[in-house]
Amino acid sequence: MDFLKRLYPIGIQTFEKIRNGNYLYIDKTEYVYRMAHSDSNYIFLSRPRRFGKSLLTSTLEAYFEGRRELFKGLALERLETEWTEYPVLHFDMSLGKHLDKEGLERYLLWMLKRTEQKFGIESEIPDTNARLTDLIHRAYEQTGRQVVVLIDEYDAPLLDVAHEEENLPILRNIMRNFYSPLKACDPYLRFVFLTGITKFSQLSIFSELNNIKNISMLPEYAAICGITEEEMATQMDKDLDILAERLNVNREEVVKKLKAHYDGYHFTWPSPDIYNPFSLLNAFADGRLDSYWFGSG
Template identity: 75%
Template sequence: MEQQQLKRCPIGIQTFKEIIEKDYLYIDKTEYVYRMAHGASKYCFLSRPRRFGKSLLTSTLHSYFAGKKELFRGLAIEKLENEWTEYPVLHFDMSRAKHVDKETLESMLSFQLSGYEQVYGRPEEAVKLNDRMASLIMRACKQTGHQVVVLIDEYDAPLLDVMHEETDLPVLRNVMRNFYSPLKACDPYLRFVFLTGITKFSQLSIFSELNNI
């Protein structure tokens, strides 16, 4: 009798596409992905400790909303989803912005925006980070004909090291607040917004304007 070979565990791998294509062990959570995507609210927030699988879930949502049907063969969502619409996805990983000052944080946010601006363009008048974010969402929606999906992994990462500092926290918090502020104004252009983090919103006061999350 031929012995069945066990699949490798994806230790340290947080990208859904890599897990599937390299045939790592994957515990199927795609039914929950479908329920989130088709729930009553298009704004979702997941607050959980480190090493909880938040980044993998965000990556799975990215593949799903990008219409990568081939990656979901044999999984629960394959029987649930019939349309597989390809939405424009803006995926921001804030874990890159740890241990930074104001200038470095703004530079890192600008770098992440610029990657998508190479695809959808950027008007000359959009200079500030919040204006660039708003412009990016609207242009992506207009050019593709589909509402935009915004995924923000570890939204609070730039602030965790300064949570108890009276000088640095307000400065960095204002940068992040301005960066996220278009998420409310751009509501008509948004299909789904998903954020992960360790701290609750009330602890950082970033989303005072975005109370629908």
């Protein structure tokens, strides 16, 4: 790759776009394989905003859709031998913020309708609970394979009302109703993955879903999002040299500067030092050090 034209995936959260567009991709696919073949088929991951949760979700989607060509040269290509194609239901809750009861219900129905269209399914069921149940059953019947459900930012519709006594219970009941099929449809589900910012139990949405594994603080998943110092040294080796040249310092000095600005995240113990990916990629793209993550809020 011509490093004068190095493309950094700033704000790009779609695995397919990064791979087809020849953007820099820090290989996290070993974690995808580990999750897909773990003891639990229900997994939850909490990380701060702009830490790569959506990209990880998109990577899982590509994997479960059997899109082997996107994983060429990555760890998962060596690990996986079957590449079974599953029906995938991918729901992004991030646009469900700042909505009232009617707005949130419309948003959920809109997402269900878009997902139904992917499978050529038509439905007029008005209740989101029954409609999601129906979608899972019909996707299973249509393909003959268990269904994968990916829910990104599960808690987004509730974050701005988390401390409101009046609105929180109303919106929480809507979301609890929407998510409840995840337990009822267990025989039809191959894998369920949810991401969020808050603790999984904090908003009391999943009182019934007691079979989910929270990997947020497990040592084996400490580096699932973000960029470790080892990943930066190996997968961004030439990038470091170019940034050092642009800052007019040597490589050792540029590593120290990056560490001082963007290092220091630890999600478990023991944990490698995790660099904020949004800040790090912006620094490499701009050739300067700035408070990118803080400024984005």
